[in-house]
Amino acid sequence: MILIALGANLPGPDGRDALATCRAAAAALDALPGLRLRALSRWYATAPVPPSPGAPDYVNGMARLALRPGAAPPDPAALLAALQEIETRFGRVRPYLHAPRTLDLDLIDLDGVMRDAPDPILPHPRAHLRAFVLAPLADVAPGWVHPRLSATVADLLAQADQAGVRVLG
Template sequence: MILIALGANLPGPDGRDALATCRAAAALLDGLPGLRLRALSRWYATAPVPPSPESPDYVNGVARLSRRPGAAAPDPAALLAALQGIEQRFGRVRPYPNAPRTLDLDLIDLEGALREAPDPILPHPRAHLRGFVLAPLADVAPAWVHPRLGAPVAALLAGAEAAGVRALG
């Protein structure tokens, strides 16, 4: 299983709101070479982390992908590059850490791989601390166990900062 977190809190260059951008980006994940979109979480609204009064709330979700039949295991660096290409398509810029953004795609887990370097680090080094990742992750992979920590997503979510994470719709 491959888990990708999606998030945005700024309108895209085409004027789409954050939710529409995330939905469009999720659809593009199904077109990644050798991969297929299997599930998409509910969408969540979350306050920026760290808190920023001038920054709008984020829209967050998680997509679960799998390999298409006969496809080789994805190369982590190539998958990260493909995700960054989608971000750029939606106007992502990186002026400073934790800046508001039109789209953020994070590779959370790649078939349980453990990788310290180079980028991407797997599993994502901070996913287990983020309620805005864990809540939607639990929607699409309720039996997921963190490959490094051995903890199930429900336990991680119970211990994470999930204040301000609320389902949309």
């Protein structure tokens, strides 16, 4: 199971809002070579982490991908590069750490691979601390267990600060 977190809090260069951008990005994930979108979470509105006065709330979700029949497992660095290319197509710029963004795609888990270096670190090093990642992850993979911590997504979510995380619609 491949888990990709999606987030955005700025309009895209084409003027679409953050939710529309995230939906279009999910479709782009389904078009990645060898991968197939198997599940998409509900969408969540979340406060920026860390707090950023004046920054709009994020739209966050989670995509669960699987290999297409006959496809080889993706190389983590190559998959990260593909995600960053999608971000660039959707107008992502990186002016400073934690800047508002048109699209953010984070590789959370790649079939339980544990990797400390080089990038990407797997599983994502802060995913277990963030309710805006864990809530949508629980939607698409309720039985997921953190590969390093051996904790379920439900247990991690129960320990996370869920203030500012709410289901859209």
